[in-house]
Amino acid sequence: MNNYFIGIMTGTSADALDGCIVSFDEGFKFVESASISLDGNYKKNYEACIKAGYKTSSESNVLAEIEQTLNKQTVKLIKNLIDKSNIDVSKISLIGFSGQTVFHTNERSYQIGDPLFIAKETKINVCSDFRNFDIKHGGIGAPLIPAFHNYLFSEDNKSKIIFNIGGIANGTFLNDGEIVLASDVGPGNCLIDFVMAERFNKPFDDKGDEASRGEINEELLNELRSSCNDMQYPRADDKQSYYELINDSFYEIQSNSVLKTLTEFTAEKIVEFYEFCKEPDEVIIHGGGTKNLFLMNLIKSKISGTLKTTEDKIPSKFVEAAGFAYLACLNKGEVFLAK
Numbered sequence: 001m002n003n004y005f006i007g008i009m010t011g012t013s014a015d016a017l018d019g020c021i022v023s024f025d026e027g028f029k030f031v032e033s034a035s036i037s038l039d040g041n042y043k044k045n046y047e048a049c050i051k052a053g054y055k056t057s058s059e060s061n062v063l064a065e066i067e068q069t070l071n072k073q074t075v076k077l078i079k080n081l082i083d084k085s086n087i088d089v090s091k092i093s094l095i096g097f098s099g100q101t102v103f104h105t106n107e108r109s110y111q112i113g114d115p116l117f118i119a120k121e122t123k124i125n126v127c128s129d130f131r132n133f134d135i136k137h138g139g140i141g142a143p144l145i146p147a148f149h150n151y152l153f154s155e156d157n158k159s160k161i162i163f164n165i166g167g168i169a170n171g172t173f174l175n176d177g178e179i180v181l182a183s184d185v186g187p188g189n190c191l192i193d194f195v196m197a198e199r200f201n202k203p204f205d206d207k208g209d210e211a212s213r214g215e216i217n218e219e220l221l222n223e224l225r226s227s228c229n230d231m232q233y234p235r236a237d238d239k240q241s242y243y244e245l246i247n248d249s250f251y252e253i254q255s256n257s258v259l260k261t262l263t264e265f266t267a268e269k270i271v272e273f274y275e276f277c278k279e280p281d282e283v284i285i286h287g288g289g290t291k292n293l294f295l296m297n298l299i300k301s302k303i304s305g306t307l308k309t310t311e312d313k314i315p316s317k318f319v320e321a322a323g324f325a326y327l328a329c330l331n332k333g334e335v336f337l338a339k
Helices: 040-052 061-085 115-122 130-136 146-153 190-200 206-212 218-227 239-243 248-252 255-276 293-302 316-329
Strands: 004-009 016-023 029-037 092-097 100-104 109-112 126-128 159-165 169-175 178-186 282-286 306-309 334-336
Touching (some): 040 100, 092 115, 178 255, 218 248
């Protein structure tokens, strides 16, 4: 019997591929993990294609090229995982491969990454195209990880929210062992990362140090708030919609103050969802946002419940990868055969 699943994730931050081997046979078992950094050109070209509004790789040679990079690096990561774990390929049931989202609405989603290529190169069947599978079955294609949040974190007679702070932030409200609400909630890291790349030539605000040196610009903050007032739950956010909030006023404000204002806005959108869900007892956070200590402390100051990360059960960095392995285990995507 095939006992193991591999999950591969690259999020909207587009800076790395994260992968893990897990088992669900007798509860959850985190077996092995590995990451591969995607170089700055990958992220730069991906962001440029997003901003240009490309919908498929056939519309852009640049998008087609980074798709090839993604394919090859994914295969490399999978082979690294198998080598590190010493698990025979025959014991791997499926690879859950998220792909890199280029375009998403409630009706259609498109990711680069070729699951058939990955299946043939690794000799392992691949489960992918999860977002369109979800849409076909009555969902809106995002967020996808709530089922894994429920599996791993839900408890009887307890209420909690699991937040994933990636490029986009999403939240799963769990109560008494059930998913009550799951939704994208705000920009996560994407706007902060954009300013860091534009103003500081760095991929992210390490520990939130740059934001901590600034002052909140109330005019910009109010402009951001008013631009997002009509957003309702549940929803699936497109990264491009947040980039459209960037205007000339961003360039008239001191860089650290822009960052502090964006970090405040990011925290507010997360806390807004927390309050909408009647302030559950516990808030658990994973994703790249956990490394931004300034953001984490800001969230902590705004909530009444207990705040922690996922580290006691699974490293924060690999929650989404494990989540896609879980979706593959549930057959919640299209399967591409290795033969």
